[in-house]
Amino acid sequence: MPKGKIYLAAGISGLLAVAGIAPQSFAANETVTVVLPEEPPSLEPCESKHSSVGRVLIQNITEPLTVIDPQTGKVKPELATSWEQTAPDTWRFHLREGVKFSDGAPFDARAVVASIERLQRGDMTCNTKQQTLGGVDVQTTIVSDYVVDFKTNKPIPIFPTMMTVVQMSSPNMKLEGASRRPIGTGPYVLTAWNAGTDITVERRDDYWGEKPVVAGARYVWRSESALRAAMVATGEADLTPIISVADANNPETDLAYPNGETTRLRISTNVPPLDDKRVRLALNLAIDREGLKVLFGEEAKLAEQLVGPNVNGFNPDIQPFPYDPEKAKQLLAEAKADGVPVDKAITIIGRNEIYVNAGEALEAMRAMWSEVGLNTQIRMFDTGNWLRYQNRPFPEPDMANLHQDQHDNLLGDATFTAFNKYDSEGVNSAVYDKRVDDLIAKAEPATGETRTKAFQEAFKLLHDDIVADVYMYHMIGYTRVSPRLDWRPSLATNSEIDLSEIRFQASE
Incomplete structure (x- = not known):
């Protein structure tokens, strides 16, 4: 073993010891351990679009x-x-x-x-x-x-x-709150959920389809990217779907993939001072997105709309906002002269481990906004409480806020983004603009070029005229996979981990 790898292993052992994690051997050659960034808030089938839920449920249990x-x-x-x-x-x-x-x-x-x-x-x-x-x-x-x-x-x-x-989901499941006992037709069945510790699933003998190779899986969660990477490196886990670019330092186990996510901060566009377009534009111009790439990887692409190029309705003519702090200061000065309360505190609603380096990014952005004269404060939440601020009715509707968000559209059509995120009736929307509503209403029942152009017009309106978001990145994901597995990430990995796709490498 090269000397550098000896030092690396020693550092990892210390990290595991500090975290109070005892090394374990695999329970069986045909089982796997997956380490996730966070514990799911539920295993409710109708909540499977949350990545923390979907990674356990989709194509495994349901x-x-x-x-x-x-x-x-x-x-x-x-x-x-x-x-x-x-x-x-x-x-x-x-x-x-x-x-x-x-x-x-x-x-x-x-x-x-x-x-x-x-x-x-x-x-x-x-x-x-x-x-x-x-x-x-x-x-x-x-x-x-x-x-x-x-x-x-x-x-x-x-x-x-x-x-x-x-x-x-089974008709026998109760319709009472978010379930922690999902019952599906998939090849695996939930066998245990030890709150705060782990979730286990086992392969069904009576599954209707092809029998998977993996006999069972144990899901654990650690918030620190370095710890997740360390657990795979030492054999404590078999794979982790997401690590930071800084921790993706082993070409033998670490893989980059386009994860389909676009990141943004949703602006509460009807609350002062954010109801003034100049303030919303200043928020965008004050951010050095190229400089922030160090947190996410150079492969990340600057976002200018909430869907990527693979989605029908993506508008290739929209250009990302440049980094122009002097222009941001000028806009804020003009707004202040017109009586806009630009000094009012703006709250950033963040979510722990929504993506790697999410907290670090918010701190860096907060510093950039401070440099142009904006007063922002960060409030970090777990997934359950963050969701309260994502969905209507918003718990503090009069609070000027920026809501940290990431959105994947893996289905290839803008309808899976536009209504929910931007329509006046959309449950996640902070936009109230009839022009946007009319374009969405025109696009949804249409086909072909009419559908595509209507969505493209809506995204251009949202970016150029409304400035609905602080746009960030079309993201790249990094995963670490144990050498014992024959598995590679895909576009869907950020939302689901299909255990039936996993094979084991042949023993030497």
Whole structure:
């Protein structure tokens, strides 16, 4: 072993000891340990769009009706075998027969109806509903045991794509709050959740599909990137989906991948002083985004809209804001002269470990804003409390704030971003502009060039005229994978870790 690696191992052992983590051997050759950045707030199927939930649930415990082929981007069957549009507002789905949930309940039309009811429930706000079916109400009708009709309140030409993120759950699951006991049709079943410690899943013997190689998985969580990387390096864990660029220092185990996320700070556009466009523009011009890349990797791309180039509706003509602190100072001086309270405190709502170096980035941005005369303060939250500020009704609606956010659109169409994030009725939106609403309403039922151009116009309006966000980056992810695994990250890795894709390297 090279000398440098001896020193590295010694440093890692000390780090583990300080954290109070005892080294462990693997429970079995066919099980894996995954170390996550945070503990999931729940394992609620209708909350699977939260990455902390989806990494455990999706394709492991729960499955959708349809999936996206990563090679072609086309919709493929999963729990549905086929579908057709029978009217502008109606889709008929034919279901796979012979499938059972892990509690023994049959997967049939009744189960699909229950899953859609769970998605649209009234006792909680499901993020899958917000981000995928924002503004869309769905009525289900049982045609036969294995045929279901979906009727929407408006024509949805990409409805089969929407269904790729709606997880099917057992009709026996209670509709009371966010579940910690998910029951799905997937190849694994939840066997334990030791709060604050770990989650374990085991492979089902009665799974309807191909038997995965991995017999089970243990999920643990550590907030520090260096510690997650260390755990994989020492064999304490097999993989971690996200580490910092600084910790991705071993080319034999560390892999970079485009993770589909775009980062931003959402601006409360109707609260003084942020209701003045000059202040919102100054916030953007004061940030040295190129300089901040040191925290995220040089491969990160400056963002100018909340979707990436792979999404239908991305506008290639929008240019990122330049770094121009002198212009920012000038705009703030003009606003102040007109009576805008530019000295008023602006609160930054941050989330612990929303992405690597998230806290460090906020501190650096706060310092840059201070240099141009803005008064900002940071409040960091865990996921559950951060969500209170993400979703309407906002808990402090009169507070001038910047809400730290990241958003992935892996389904390839701007509808999965635009309504939820920017429509006046969107549950995450802090924008109230009829022009944006009209463009979204024009795009959603349309196809082809009409659809694309309407979304492109909306994103240009949001960037150039409204200045709805402090735009940050189209992100790159870094992961560390044990040499014992044959597995590589993909565009979906930030949102899900499909255990059935993991193989083990042959023993030497």
